[in-house]
Amino acid sequence: MYENEKKLYEAKAHILKALAHPTRLYMAEQLLHGEKCVCEFVREIDADISTISKHLSILKEAGIVSDEKRGKQVFYHLKTPCILQFTECAVDIIKSNLKERSSLMTRIQVEKET
Amino acid sequence: MYENEKKLYEAKAHILKALAHPTRLYMAEQLLHGEKCVCEFVREIDADISTISKHLSILKEAGIVSDEKRGKQVFYHLKTPCILQFTECAVDIIKSNLKERSSLMTRIQVEKET
DNA sequence: TTGTCATTTGGTAAAATTACCAAGTATGGG
DNA sequence: CCCATACTTGGTAATTTTACCAAATGACAA
Known part of the structure; x- marks a missing residue:
């Protein structure tokens, strides 16, 4: 029965949902080449910095990326x-x-x- | 620049979005074992039949599944x-x-x- | 033809997502 | 300490998604 496994499907769907936005998918794919600071994404993506920050926080909350503050900058890194x-x-x-x-x-x- | 590749990221995100729902993910995974008619999903999933039908149509529109009518039943099949x-x-x-x-x-x- | 089963479609209300602006926090430089 | 830089957070309006009910369609059976 689906009801029994529902929690697992919800967890998997949650991860997919985090990736299922063009900007977030772009960000994740960029991180394949190595970590990037928010400022680099800001240069590449035509959206408000707050929008970009929120997209990154969605990826982070889903466990797809991690962040690390170094000086004034925050670097994001693809975990998996x-x-x-x-x-x-x-x-x-x-x-x-x-x-x-x-x-x-x-x-x-x-x-x-x- | 992201702007150039945007169309491709939108297309990829569109496919992810179709899968990014617990019920739709469950359906797609079930179809790994072979085709199923809508009625089989209706037996397994606790949701209105119209809801189930709409989820299947989202998977179909994204190109993840195909459907085939045989008699009174419609069978769904995992394309990729x-x-x-x-x-x-x-x-x-x-x-x-x-x-x-x-x-x-x-x-x-x-x-x-x- | 009429009915019934299997499914889709239309309509709608509630909830979630998205993007922006404005305001807040943290860090390093002068 | 004060300021600029680099982000994040809160608030909000517009859009999208979701789920249900009711009604429509399509195939076969009587």
Whole structure:
């Protein structure tokens, strides 16, 4: 029964949810190349610094990243890089969706014309 | 610049978002064992059938599952099982979060008591 | 055709997410 | 000590998500 395992699914979904935002996904992927301070994200992302800080705190709360204050700066670090392994498969899905949707478009076009 | 790659991050986040709900994650994982009709999910999950149907349609729209009508029933099928590979890593994160948070609790206890 | 089973769709209220601004905290320099 | 820099936090409005009920659709059976 799903009810028994619900807590585990909630925990897993919570982690996915933290990653399921374009900006947060970008941040996590950037951290694959090494730690970054908030100020670096601020330079790259066109959003208010408070928005960026909140996105990072969501990743942190989910346990995906950790932070460390050094001087005036706060550095974020990817704790568990394996969580980003889904990327390759996601790209496959995106490509397959594009294919299916473009062939659907063609079908609609053809149906219109005939 | 993030702005250039934004479309790709949005597409990837869209797929994650579809999975980032306990019920939808459960459904996708169940489909690892083979296709299932909506009625089977209805038996397992304590939610309105319309809610279950809508969750399935979100997974379908994201390109994670496909559906096929056979007789009166609609069968759902996992198109790209690799998208669920993150699970193992997610469990690692959950365990590590539990450890950190329980040690935090202990620390708070200790601080209170001393 | 009429009914029934299996599922989807439309509508809606409640809850959650998001982004911004403004104000607060912490650190190091002068 | 005072100030600037680097962030975080609180407040809030707009948007999105979620779940339910009710009604619609589609397939088969009588």
